[in-house]
Amino acid sequence: MTIDSTRPHVGRIYDFVLGGHHNFEVDRQAVAEILKLVPYYPELARLNRWFLQLVASRWSAEGAENVLDLASGLPTQGHFNDYLPAARILFCDNDPLSVSYGQELLQGRPHQQYIQADLRQPEALLNHRA
Amino acid sequence: MKDWLERIHSTLAQHLVQVLKVNAVHNRSTLPPFRFSAIAQQFLAALKEFAGSRDPLAARAVGRNLAEQGLGLRTVLAIGRRLLDDALGEPAPGAETAAGSRDRVLGLSDFMASVLEGISAGETQTITRQRDDIQSALERIIAEREKTLRLMIQELSTPIMPVFDQILVLPLIGEIDDERAQRIAERVLEEIVLKKARVILIDVTGIVTLSEQAAMALLRTANAVRLLGARPILVGLSPLSARVLAQRDLELAGLVVESDLQHGLEQALQLSGASPRRPRKTVPIGSKA
Secondary structure, eight states: OOOOTTSOOHHHHHHHHTTOOOSOHHHHHHHHHHHHHOTTHHHHHHHHHHHHHHHHHHHHHHTOOEEEESSOOOSOSSOHHHHOTTSEEEEEESOHHHHHHHHHHTTTOTTEEEEEOOTTSHHHHHHOOO | OHHHHHHTHHHHHHHHHHHHHHTGGGSOTTSOGGGHHHHHHHHHHHHHHHHHHOOHHHHHHHHHHHHHHTOOHHHHHHHHHHHHHHHHHSOOOTTOOHHHHHHHHHHHHHHHHHHHHHHHHHHHHHHHHHHHHHHHHHHHHHHHHHHHHHHHHHHHTOOOEEEETTEEEEEEESOOOHHHHHHHHHHHHHHHHHHTOSEEEEEEEEOSSOOHHHHHHHHHHHHHHHHTTOEEEEEOOOHHHHHHHHHTTOOOTTOEEESSHHHHHHHHHHHHTOOOOOOOOOOOTTSOO
16 A cells, blocks of 8 residues: 555544544545535544443453554544553554554553554454454 | 532532543543543542642643643633533532632633643644654664665676586575575576586575575576576575575476585586686787797
C-alpha cells in the first residue's frame, strides 16, 4: 500500500468524523462529500467508538490482560490504549501511516504494540507476540 | 449562589446530563455517554467552587480539562444556556433578595465565560498537537520509504556479469519484493538479448531464505529466459530456501539447479558448448606485441 497524503485515507477520515485532527485537508473534503450521501455517518462512527470504550471499560474492571485488535486504524479518539493502559494489546492494520503513528503513540508502552499486518496473510500476525 | 447550587443540585445534574445527551455528537468521541453523569458532577463541583472563590483561572483550568476529555464548545454553550435558564427560572425563596438573585446570574455568567475560554484554549492546543503529530508521522514514513528505496536501488545495481561467451551470472543478495523481481526480470531478458547469451546462472548464495514470493518471481524469470532460447541455472540455494521450494511444491521442471557457482559454471560450459579461454597474455604498455 502506498502512502499518499494528497488522496483521502479511510483511517484519517474516520478520525475526523470522530472529532479528531489527525487528518489532512483532503480527508476533510472527502468527509464533506460523504456526508452528502450519509449525513448520519458521524453518529454511527461515534456509536461504534463508544461501544468500544464501553467494552474496554468493562474489560478494565474485569482485569482483562490481553487484547488483539484487528484493523485498528489510528489509535486515537479514545481507543483501547486509553481505556486499558495496563493491558497487553496488539494493534494491527495494513496501512503504514496508521501503523507508524500508532507506534509513535505507543512509545514507552512495551506491552502495547502496533504492527503492520494483513488478515489475508495471518501468519505474521499470529507469530507476533505483544 | 452557593445556596442555590446546593438546593437544586440533583435537578441541575439531571438537566446537565440531559443537555449532554442531546449534544452528544458535538463532543469528540473520547467522551462516551456512560461518562455524562461524571462530567455533569465535575461541572457542578467546579461551579460550586467558583461560587466561593470567584477564581477565573480555576474555572479556565476546568474548561481545559473538560476539553481534554472531549467536551465540545457547542455542548458547553448549551450547558450554559440550561444553567442560566435554571437560575432565572428558580423562584426566589423568601429569604433571598434581588441582589442575591442577580449575584447568582452574574456569577454563573462569569463562570461560563472562564470555562469557555478554557475550552477554546484546550481545543486549539488539541488541534495543533494532533495535526503536528500526524504530519510528523507522515514525514517519518516518507523518510523511511526513501531510505528503503535507496538501499534497494543499491542492491539493484548488482551487475549481470558475462563470465564466458554466451554465459552470464546474476548474483542476487537481499530481499526480493515484487518491484525488484520485476526489475531483475527485465534486466536479465535485456542482457540475454544484448549479449546473445545461451546460459544464465542465477546465483542466490547471498539470499539466506528465499521467500515464496521471491521463488515464484525467479521461476517466472527462468521461464521467460527459456522463451528466449537460453538456459537458466539456479545455484547457491540454501537449505532454508530449498525447503521453501519443496514445501510449496513449486514447479522446477526445466530449471537446472546446481549446488554452487563453480558447479553451475561447469554445467553452463557444457550446455553452451563453450570452453574456457586461456587467460590473455599480458602485454606491457608501450611494447610491441
